[in-house]
Amino acid sequence: MDSPWDELTLAFSRTSMFPFFDIAHYLVSVMALKRQPGAVAVAWKNPLSSWFTAMLHCFGGGILSCVLLAEPPLRFLANNTNILLASSIWYITFFCPCDLVSQGYSFLPVQLLAAGMKEVTRTWKIVGGVTHANTYYKNGWIVMIAVGWARGAGGSIITNFEQLVKGSWKPEANEWLKMSYPAKVTLLGSVIFTFQHTKHLAVSRHNLMFLYTMFLVATKITMMITETATVPFALFEDALSRMLFGWQQQFTPCEKKSETKSSFNGTGSSTSKPIAVASDTVKKKHTKKT
Amino acid sequence: MDSPWDELTLAFSRTSMFPFFDIAHYLVSVMALKRQPGAVAVAWKNPLSSWFTAMLHCFGGGILSCVLLAEPPLRFLANNTNILLASSIWYITFFCPCDLVSQGYSFLPVQLLAAGMKEVTRTWKIVGGVTHANTYYKNGWIVMIAVGWARGAGGSIITNFEQLVKGSWKPEANEWLKMSYPAKVTLLGSVIFTFQHTKHLAVSRHNLMFLYTMFLVATKITMMITETATVPFALFEDALSRMLFGWQQQFTPCEKKSETKSSFNGTGSSTSKPIAVASDTVKKKHTKKT
């Protein structure tokens, strides 16, 4: 335990998120909100609505995990310090004279630093969600995965839902039909930490936190520098989906046409056709019977 | 108590839902999901979203009753066995080679058997919801009716809500303005079992469960064989609505025109006209006064 590596990872896993990493998370979230079209106009016309939206962007994951576990969604409001911190960052971001914050944030090194620190908070949120869900359900590992995922990446779901309620919903930006990269990587991390917590993974937690955080920061920064949205483990995904869902495409020529067609064009009508035909035959059978 | 009828109903009311009736319920729910247009394409493009939708179809009623009683909506995920059972049924339904499950399900006897067993689970859900709500509110019989109804027929509400969030909402298919047959019959059963639970109905529970389940299965199967969506107690409904809401149509000629018109065409503008007129007179009165 007293090898330098263990000491490093242990010290890393004990760093507190409160002052600086939280500030980075709030800054990235509020800047993402400000870049939405019309957000600045809303902040000038109705500051309260803009402040509420900013709070949802900053604390969305915690709110979603509270909702999923039937805890008060207002609990995040009880932490006055974080609220005032996020509110002040929202204030200087939207109402700073000469828009200094946006101009300072528009430089890449600042963005890289803030994004990297935000990814660090993601690890802490996942671990917190998994351990918190374990206090409710002893061996409900599905719940642990879900809560860790919600606390780590649920902010986008909450903000999508808020846009839906506000009427400014963009259906091409929803999280349901196409998982974004943060959602995927958070799901991976939630699964990993759940298995570590249920002792199915023989790795000490602080090592896992260090490695997963390094992976998060490295992928995020590389994706930001080389402005590509290509997920680094697309190959792994393809293999997995082919193994799970695609294997009958080789072995079963009987359904190959319709299945692949329906999997490529979004209709699925070709696959639901045999069912309709069958039910028609059923109808005929009964019109004969009666 | 040891009459053969009582023994039969008692044994029936003690049958466990777990392995077989739950499987039938999951199968019917997942097949209903698969027959939606585009569901197969979604399952091929984004299996996770399809799995989530299938879980909502299978456990929607329990989730809604949990939300209404402020219990964790994730509780259904804590029951690992049922989750794995429903997931495997979802998997073989959507990804079975040659689409064997759909073809087997397209035969009417299989559909009748599965639908009948699903109706049996409905009774168990209603009774469970009523008794569960009674543990919260001692004499809150309205809550008991609502929770029993939600657990028995809330799945459609949850799935409608999920379609709304996903943007694929069909407003002609919503449960709000027009109650479907399952919603009506579940409401009836919830009222009956609530009155039985509050001792206003002098029938033993197992007899009531047997009779109500027989009624559910008989009506469902007859509706499936003679492919009619006509509710068998439409006459009862008409009489009730006429007695409650329609009686002034005979006795009050003063409102007959507008009320009946507004009850037939969906506008209701004719009825809201007198109010507008009255408020106009009020306005005139005050323009005079000032």
Place this chain on the structure above:
Amino acid sequence: MDSPWDELTLAFSRTSMFPFFDIAHYLVSVMALKRQPGAVAVAWKNPLSSWFTAMLHCFGGGILSCVLLAEPPLRFLANNTNILLASSIWYITFFCPCDLVSQGYSFLPVQLLAAGMKEVTRTWKIVGGVTHANTYYKNGWIVMIAVGWARGAGGSIITNFEQLVKGSWKPEANEWLKMSYPAKVTLLGSVIFTFQHTKHLAVSRHNLMFLYTMFLVATKITMMITETATVPFALFEDALSRMLFGWQQQFTPCEKKSETKSSFNGTGSSTSKPIAVASDTVKKKHTKKT
């Protein structure tokens, strides 16, 4: 304490809302529902949906505060007396022969009396919400403000949400982008009573309740008689918003054009342009670097 003023306010603060003020609140809420286009037709075609909407209009604030504090939203159904009272008022309002209730309500003095009594219930709701939230979070004054606000003015949010689910959503009527007068005045009262509860306001509660209620009733009745929707404290609002958010419009000529433009026309594109430009320069920088 035995000055006549204190005796008056103390007696006022001890008056029970139950029979008469609640009736006035239900009457105003149900009449507001009935004046919506098509509400009468819905009540005739599907009474259950109309009853559910009426209950949401009557108990919306309590439901929202229950949701925010993770209490059962069905708790309002456990109070059978109030439910039956509101249901009977909904019944006679929608199905009374000759539409007597609407015609009687269309006279201005009746409207003034009912509206004034409804405003009295608003004070009681705010105080109840603040004290109830204080039992959860000792010094979470933000939560107290939010819960008092939700219980006092949350009905409109709930009803908007219900219209959204029912598909009859009117995006120009939403509460998010433009706070209505009740929402503003309820927020003010919630802040005042929270500060009084946390001893930051050296006023006895019954005096504050009396004064705030008088203010509510006076402003409401004046707004109804002189049919103006102008908020009486618009000047105060302008001063506050200018002090908080508008001050850089005088001192910072650098951003004056874009900010004021984006604050007047709803696009905000002009303000988000510098960011886009900056990121473009960043892109150029890296295309050079690579």
